[in-house]
Amino acid sequence: MNTRRVYKENVYLKELNAAVTGVRTDHGRTLITFDQTIFFPTGGGQSHDIGKIIWNSKELNVTDVYEYDGEIYHQVETNLPGNPHSHVEGNSNAEQKEAFGLSKGDEVRMLIDWNHRFDNMQRHCGEHILSGAFYKLYRGINRGFHMGKDYMTIDISLEDSQFDKITWELAKAAELETNRVIWENLPVITTHYDTKEEASKEPLRKELKIPEDITIVRIGSFDNPSDAVACCGTHPSHSGQVGMLKIYKIEPNKGMTRIYFDAGERAFTNYQREFDILTEISNKLSAGKDDLLDKFQSMEVHTQGIKDKLHSLERILVDSRAEAINSSLIGVEPGAFVKVYDDIAKDIVQAIGRHFTKSHPLSDDILLVLSSWTETFAILYASSASKFHCGDIVKDLGRSRGGKGGGNKTSAQVTFSSSEELNDFLRQVKSL
Numbered sequence: 435m436n437t438r439r440v441y442k443e444n445v446y447l448k449e450l451n452a453a454v455t456g457v458r459t460d461h462g463r464t465l466i467t468f469d470q471t472i473f474f475p476t477g478g479g480q481s482h483d484i485g486k487i488i489w490n491s492k493e494l495n496v497t498d499v500y501e502y503d504g505e506i507y508h509q510v511e512t513n514l515p516g517n518p519h520s521h522v523e524g525n526s527n528a529e530q531k532e533a534f535g536l537s538k539g540d541e542v543r544m545l546i547d548w549n550h551r552f553d554n555m556q557r558h559c560g561e562h563i564l565s566g567a568f569y570k571l572y573r574g575i576n577r578g579f580h581m582g583k584d585y586m587t588i589d590i591s592l593e594d595s596q597f598d599k600i601t602w603e604l605a606k607a608a609e610l611e612t613n614r615v616i617w618e619n620l621p622v623i624t625t626h627y628d629t630k631e632e633a634s635k636e637p638l639r640k641e642l643k644i645p646e647d648i649t650i651v652r653i654g655s656f657d658n659p660s661d662a663v664a665c666c667g668t669h670p671s672h673s674g675q676v677g678m679l680k681i682y683k684i685e686p687n688k689g690m691t692r693i694y695f696d697a698g699e700r701a702f703t704n705y706q707r708e709f710d711i712l713t714e715i716s717n718k719l720s721a722g723k724d725d726l727l728d729k730f731q732s733m734e735v736h737t738q739g740i741k742d743k744l745h746s747l748e749r750i751l752v753d754s755r756a757e758a759i760n761s762s763l764i765g766v767e768p769g770a771f772v773k774v775y776d777d778i779a780k781d782i783v784q785a786i787g788r789h790f791t792k793s794h795p796l797s798d799d800i801l802l803v804l805s806s807w808t809e810t811f812a813i814l815y816a817s818s819a820s821k822f823h824c825g826d827i828v829k830d831l832g833r834s835r836g837g838k839g840g841g842n843k844t845s846a847q848v849t850f851s852s853s854e855e856l857n858d859f860l861r862q863v864k865s866l
């Protein structure tokens with residue numbers, strides 16, 4: 435028996451009484467069918483309804499709804515309180531019926547999650563109007579639709595268009611046209627046709643793919659529609675209920691343009707969130723929103739000036755420290771020469787080492803060790819003819835003390851997790 439689809443007759447019905455026509459399990463899922471339903475099954479790019487089934491003061495959550503062979507299956511959560519068969523996979527039909535106390539012929543009250551449904555209706559209808567606008571303005575054809583959690587996308591193809599590219603300006607014009615259609619509060623008319631021939635009389639923006647049993651959703655009049663397309667989803671009765679639509683971004687995708695957008699309450703809450711972010715930034719910068727871009731650009735110039743100054747100061751620091759090492763090494767005893775910097779970061783210590791070794795050849799009997807105390811880091815240098823092997827020292831004395839690092843004969847580095855470990859390592863190196 436085919437389930438009567440009451441959501442098609444009245445999309446605004448939030449509650450309904452229905453009689454159970456079957457309870458079954460399939461791969462651990464519990465599925466119930468009814469003589470009629472207000473639960474929309476997944477289809478046409480729209481997700482299924484969620485909600486509750488209530489009977490004898492018991493409640494079941496409906497977690498999935500799908501259509502198969504004319505029947506609409508309602509998958510329910512089976513972990514009822516006190517149900518001994520909760521979470522047990524593979525129960526027989528008889529056990530399930532007993533567990534629920536629900537069987538064929540029982541009357542239940544069904545309730546859909548209206549916020550979830552209305553959200554779907556707003557978004558789906560918004561997508562229709564936007565696709566219609568791209569078609570009307572540019573003969574752009576919607577070749578793909580996705581309804582995601584954070585946004586929706588459509589892929590617009592310009593194969594039949596005089597335009598060769600959808601620019602941000604063109605997208606914004608389609609967005610404005612869409613919102614005008616919303617403000618006009620046009621009727622959204624859903625008509626069922628038995629054959630493709632009959633349905634083709636509608637002013638369609640897209641060719642029909644199925645031969646029979648076709649539902650056409652038209653927004654506006656027959657002579658001047660904002661959109662008309664085959665669709666089995668749920669839509670509000672008037673375009674005004676979509677509320678608003680906002681395009682977030684556009685990008686090329688497989689020779690088409692992918693449009694990211696949202697509609698209804700989701701678009702509005704996103705606008706609120708972004709407005710709050712903008713307000714916070716403008717408060718922090720003590721600038722009006724209209725002056726933010728100018729302010730940001732002057733800050734970029736200012737930041738670049740600071741970076742340039744910092745860079746030249748770094749060069750002076752690196753030069754002078756490298757020269758200081760050179761002076762200290764004159765006449766020094768053979769062995770390890772350790773220099774610990776307690777106020778210089780790791781990357782500057784590395785730069786000092788690089789600068790020094792590039793301009794001053796190390797004597798064969800010296801192991802040069804530069805260390806950043808703040809970052810518990812050390813870098814070792816030796817000449818290629820030296821008895822010291824930097825990589826081996828890090829391996830033998832560094833890693834055994836918890837250090838992480840490595841290197842080759844002439845250069846190696848190691849980082850410790852504590853100053854005690856670094857100190858211990860440097861003490862060992864000094865005694866080499």
Ligand SMILES: [Zn+2]
Nearest residue numbers: 558665666667
């Ligand atoms: Zn639709």
